[in-house]
Amino acid sequence: MRVVTQRSFGAPEVLHVTEAPKPEPLPTEVLVRVHASGVNPVDAYVRAGAFPLLGEPPFVLGWDVSGVVEAVVPGVSRFAVGDEVYGMPFFPRAAGGYGEYVAAPSLQFARKPKGLDHVQAAALPLAGLTAWQGLVDAAKLTEGQRVLIHAGGGGVGHLAVQIAKARGAEVHTTASAAKRDFVRELGADHVLDYRTTDFAEELRDLDVVLDTIGNGYGERSLRTLRPGGVLVTIVQRADAELAARTAAEGRRFAGVTVEPDHVGLEALTELVESGRLQPYVEHVLPLEQAAKAHALIESGRTQGKIVLTV
Structure with a gap:
C-alpha cells in the first residue's frame, strides 16, 4: 500500500510517499480502507521533532481517518465489511493514518455521519x-x-x-x-x-x-x-x-489530552446528523502533497481543517 513516511525529523520536505505492507488486523480489530486523512498541528510537531510521540523516524504520521471497513476479525460485532466508519485510532501511539489502510480496534471507530463525505468526516475526529x-x-x-x-x-x-x-x-x-x-x-x-x-x-x-x-x-x-x-x-x-x-x-x-473514544465520536455524529455541527475543510490535497499540507498548517492561517485524499 502507499503511505507517507519520513526518515528524519525536519521541514515538510522530509515527507515522501513510499510503499509499505498492508496491515493485518488483530483480534478486536477491523481493517479500514482509508479514503481521507485529516491533518492536525500535532502531526507537524511530531514530524519536526518538537513533540517526539513516535520516537525516532522512520514512521508514518496521521490519526484522523475516514473510510470503509474491508475486513473484520471474527468476534468483532460492531461493524461489517462495507460499513463506512471514521475515527482517531491509537492516539498518541502510531496509527499510520497517512496511508491506504489502517487496522485498529473496532471500539476506536464510529459509523461515518450521514450527510458527510469522507473528506468532511476525516476532519472531525481529533x-x-x-x-x-x-x-x-x-x-x-x-x-x-x-x-x-x-x-x-x-x-x-x-x-x-x-x-x-x-x-x-x-x-x-x-x-x-x-x-x-x-x-x-x-x-x-x-x-x-x-x-x-x-x-x-x-x-x-x-x-x-x-x-x-x-x-x-x-x-x-x-x-x-x-x-x-x-x-x-x-x-x-x-x-x-x-x-x-x-x-x-x-x-x-x-x-486535556485527546483520547480515542467511540462514545464521543457517536455524540459528534448525533450533532452532525441533527444539523448542529459541520466541519469546515479549507484545503483538500492528495496524499502525495502531504508536505504542502504541513506547510499550510504551519502557516497558522488555516480556517477550519486540512484533509488529504487517499
Missing part, C-alpha cells in the same frame, strides 16, 4: 473529540453558561464553537478580523479581534475558558473566569505552575 472532551467531559458545560473559546476559527476552535452552542452556552471567541464572519456563522455570540482587543480586559465572570493557543493565554484567561470557573487547556495540560495558580485563584484547572 479536533472534534478534543473540543468535546474539553467542553463536555472536563468542563461539564451546560445550558446558559458563558464560555470563551480561543482561536474560534481554527481546527479545534470552529468545532468547539458549534458544540458549545449546541449545549446552549453563550459563546465568546477570539479570532482575527478575517475570520470574524466565519466564526459568527458558526454561532459565536461575541467575536473579539485578538489583534485589536484585549480579551482579558473585556470579559469577566465566564464559566469556562477553552485555551487552544498557550503562550500566556491560559494565565491571562484566569482574569475572565468567575470564582469556581474552569480553565480548560489543550496546550498547557502538564503545566503544574498554571494548575497551582488556577487553584490558588479559586478556579478549576483541566488539562
Whole structure:
C-alpha cells in the first residue's frame, strides 16, 4: 500500500510517499480502507521533532481517518465489511493514518455521519473529540453558561464553537478580523479581534475558558473566569505552575489530552446528523502533497481543517 513516511525529523520536505505492507488486523480489530486523512498541528510537531510521540523516524504520521471497513476479525460485532466508519485510532501511539489502510480496534471507530463525505468526516475526529472532551467531559458545560473559546476559527476552535452552542452556552471567541464572519456563522455570540482587543480586559465572570493557543493565554484567561470557573487547556495540560495558580485563584484547572473514544465520536455524529455541527475543510490535497499540507498548517492561517485524499 502507499503511505507517507519520513526518515528524519525536519521541514515538510522530509515527507515522501513510499510503499509499505498492508496491515493485518488483530483480534478486536477491523481493517479500514482509508479514503481521507485529516491533518492536525500535532502531526507537524511530531514530524519536526518538537513533540517526539513516535520516537525516532522512520514512521508514518496521521490519526484522523475516514473510510470503509474491508475486513473484520471474527468476534468483532460492531461493524461489517462495507460499513463506512471514521475515527482517531491509537492516539498518541502510531496509527499510520497517512496511508491506504489502517487496522485498529473496532471500539476506536464510529459509523461515518450521514450527510458527510469522507473528506468532511476525516476532519472531525481529533479536533472534534478534543473540543468535546474539553467542553463536555472536563468542563461539564451546560445550558446558559458563558464560555470563551480561543482561536474560534481554527481546527479545534470552529468545532468547539458549534458544540458549545449546541449545549446552549453563550459563546465568546477570539479570532482575527478575517475570520470574524466565519466564526459568527458558526454561532459565536461575541467575536473579539485578538489583534485589536484585549480579551482579558473585556470579559469577566465566564464559566469556562477553552485555551487552544498557550503562550500566556491560559494565565491571562484566569482574569475572565468567575470564582469556581474552569480553565480548560489543550496546550498547557502538564503545566503544574498554571494548575497551582488556577487553584490558588479559586478556579478549576483541566488539562486535556485527546483520547480515542467511540462514545464521543457517536455524540459528534448525533450533532452532525441533527444539523448542529459541520466541519469546515479549507484545503483538500492528495496524499502525495502531504508536505504542502504541513506547510499550510504551519502557516497558522488555516480556517477550519486540512484533509488529504487517499
